[in-house]
Amino acid sequence: MDRTERFYKIEMLLRSRGSVGFAALREELAVSPATLKRDLQYLRDRLYAPIVYDAFDKGYRFDSGAAAPRGARHELPGLWFSEHEIHALLTMHQLLAGLDDDGVLSRHLQPLLERLQGLIGADAAESRELMRRIKVIGTARRRVPSRWFELLGSALLQRKRVRLRYFKRSDRRESEREVSPQRLVHYRATWYLDAWCHRSDALRRFALDAVREAGVLDARAKSLPLRELEAALDAGYGIYGASGAKLKWATLRFVPDAAQWVASEEWHPQQKSRHLSDGRYELQVPYADATELSMDILRHGDSVQVVGDKALAAAIAQRLRRAAAQYREHPE
Template identity: 75%
Template sequence: MDRTERFYKIELLLRNRGQVSFEVLREELDVSPATLKRDLQYLRDRMDAPIVYDRGDNAYRFAQGGGGRNGAAHQLPGLWFSEAEIHALLTMHQLMAGLDDDGVLARHLSPMMDKLQAMLGADAGEARELMRRVKVVGTARRRAPSRYFELLGSALMRRQRVWLRYFKRSDRSESVREVSPQRLLHYRNTWYLDAWCHASDGLRRFALDAIREARPLDSRARPVALKDLESRLDAGYGIYGGGAKIRWATLIFQPDAAQWVAHEEWHPQQKSRWLPDGRYELQVPYSDPTEIAMDILRHGDNVRVVGDAALVRTIAERMARAAAQYV
């Protein structure tokens, strides 16, 4: 490890253990006695670290109060994490790994994770054990080619336009688009790109796994305010949230299903209430019935749509066609 990493590790060891012997410090840092002496001297003289040697305990510790020359609690400049924060970051990394099919994010974050583990010293094994005890299971996952994720992420940060060859599943056709990336979205185990499409002159959402080819362009991306992006693409239900006309679906869940649904968020602006007989009423906005119909159908006879004639008809027709397959 480099000298900066050693400085942070020395501070972390002293803060977490209270006092540490010279030999333990040297073993933890894997350096020569001369190097460790120089590091301790540099921390005292240049970084104002209140490190003292306790002859009685034959160990190094922070002076009483842990203050520097100005009396304030000492802390190295730059990014600082406590042991608890490091554990939290390592756990978060494991959660992100569950969303990272092709290892794109993990590959770029790995050096930082190694440094965080190194800062934990003797507790690095505990950190690795903790990471193995966090598991993310995704179903019906659609894998997106990693080269497009990286390319689109880079274009988004650089504010570059991108040329796409895109496959449209609804009619099994391909089209060529020039887009200005605005946001990457991870939704239900799948990555999407929200972008301004210059061919259709509007905001569109593209599934990354449906992108057949992509390349960055030299031209500058068209800027779109985040509030405009959210109002246009997030107002309705799920991934089909876009649409000018927003309608509200009213769903009545039977008491058994209500115990689970009452703890779910179907939409950030949903409205809900318990009915006197133990049923649960949920109201959610939508513009396109495709996804909300799928979520309603998975509850079978435990839910009933009321008030919205068009949605009622859609659900009834879908259930009738499904039942007809088992006759």
């Protein structure tokens, strides 16, 4: 963390917490006592920050009544965020700006967008310039009608059941469902609803872009602990969680050329990995449903091999054979 970033961090901590002790500031900034003292002194003397020590609270705070010297103004040098902060701010802005395709949510989203605009830059011109210079690219976005997002979000907060007419892509059929919404999930540029399905009597995940009709019911929604929801739908690989399904582990070995890229990726929070002596990279990930894992394995082509899991290896091999058959030359 460089000095300018530390200045912003100190300002953010003091404004958000009111009063922060010396030890807490040191821990947040990971600096020596001497460096922190120099930073505080520089903020006071050179940048006119009204930082005072409050003996009663035993911490530093901003003095709202202090005035800067004549002609001076407290202003931090430049505008910058950490990697996670800039990604979060711009992703939130992009999500909110792209959500209201048909204008239904404007009255709800505009105050949020204006507040976010203020966080991104001191004024409208500054925030627009920042968003022009740093771009967050989302691919393969599946659009969700705002009326479904608003209806399902409202039912989720009000703890109401919902009637869905849902298109299931695996068998290309529509079905009627009564569900109790539990959680909205945004994953790989697509929105999903995690809900208790009363027809199947189990947790299910529904893609919002596959909702054909929806209506809020008077019945109270079944409520599940968040821990149970996470255990059922988040333990395996990707978005295709299978409630109650036994987890398996896939072992993938990547050739050296691919290893230098894959070694920097997180495929799953509980993944295990190691570099092999011949330069290959071994990655182990848990999964319950192989649908999405197979797609991610296939995109690496001949740079990866599935080992140990015979069923998964056979499924990948079959998919590769079918893909190769699409490109065979046929006689005229």
